[in-house]
Structures are given as structure tokens and as C-alpha cells.
Amino acid sequence: GESVGLHLPTLSVQEGDNSIINCAYSNSASDYFIWYKQESGKGPQFIIDIRSNMDKRQGQRVTVLLNKTVKHLSLQIAATQPGDSAVYFCAERKESEKLVFGKGTKLTVNP
């Protein structure tokens, strides 16, 4: 079946660097995508979303890029801080269907 996946299970960066977390999706009919952050012992926390009629969306220190041609989603975090250390999930949704979650990438920020 179709599923959302991630290229790398772990990512380690230095404090102050920019982070890029990648996500590949296989359902070309998906039209809504979400990034979540999950800290240890907590539930997933919404970061940013994007619809398929956009290819870029910016938030506070975060940017999501969507490349529908290669079915790729990425989350860019500017000036990564120790508080950004967490597991990051992407999720996809086809219209009127349920969200499908990826397995997550663990981001570690080194001081």
C-alpha cells in the first residue's frame, strides 16, 4: 500500500546551523501535508502545513517545501536551537481521507 516515508531516521546538527528534514510520499493524489514535532514523553505538536496548490510556505524559523514532481516534502529549520531536538513527522492526506503518518526523523542539536 501507499505510505509516507522519510529518507533518514536520524539527523545531527550544530546549534545555529540550518536543518533540513526530508519526507518522501508515494500517493500522488495527496493534497494536504503536515509537519509535526514530538518531544520525548509528549504528543505530536503541529508545526506547519501546506496544500498541494503551493510549493513553499514559511512560518517562524520554519519553511516547508513541496515538490510534487518527485513527491518530496521537506522541513527547513533556520538557526537550529537545542529546543528543536525532537522527532519530526510528516503526514499526508488525500481529499476527504484520513491522515497517513511517516515514521519520523530524530533531530539532535549539538551545543
Added chain:
Amino acid sequence: NAGVTQTPKFQVLKTGQSMTLQCAQDMNHEYMSWYRQDPGMGLRLIHYSVGAGITDQGEVPNGYNVSRSTTEDFPLRLLSAAPSQTSVYFCASSPYFYLDQPQHFGDGTRLSIL
């Protein structure tokens, strides 16, 4: 604003016991859902509800029951606990199922079945 509240936070059960995981939201959201999270498996949907009185099965419904008598509450029942149900359980809600809106999650119930 409490958001999504799950109780208990931790629970240990013996095989064959039953229990109810509670979930409540104070955002007047119509859509609520239950997920389980296992290492390397991501979040898998157990049951969901698009509104009071309406429930449906997700990806992994076996061994679990739900009901939705009010908009605020969506309890998950384990009828006869099995070791395979050891997991972290998350409840989530969003305003409407059919709109593109993110789900808000509780902080989870960590359940161990011995």
C-alpha cells in the same frame, strides 16, 4: 485552554484485564481519533469519530472499542488486554474531518500489558 486531555498517563495491566483510556477536548472539535505509536511503526489509526454518535474503524481496530456520546469525550476501551497492545496511545482532534486542518494531540497514555 486545556486542548486534548488524556488520562491516565501511565497504566500497567495484566493479560485479560479490561480498561478504558479517557480522552477529552474542550475545543468543540467534531473529529476525534485514537492512534497507537510503536517503535519503528509510526502512528497507526485505531478508531475515529466524525461527530457525536458516529464512529468508524481505522487501520488497527481489533481488540478496541469506542463510543462518542458527546462532542467532548472519546473513550477507548480495551476489552481483554493482550501483550501486543503494549504501546503509547494518543488521542487527537480537529474541527472537521473533511477540511484540511491539523489534528491536535494529547500527551498520550503509556500502557504496558504483562
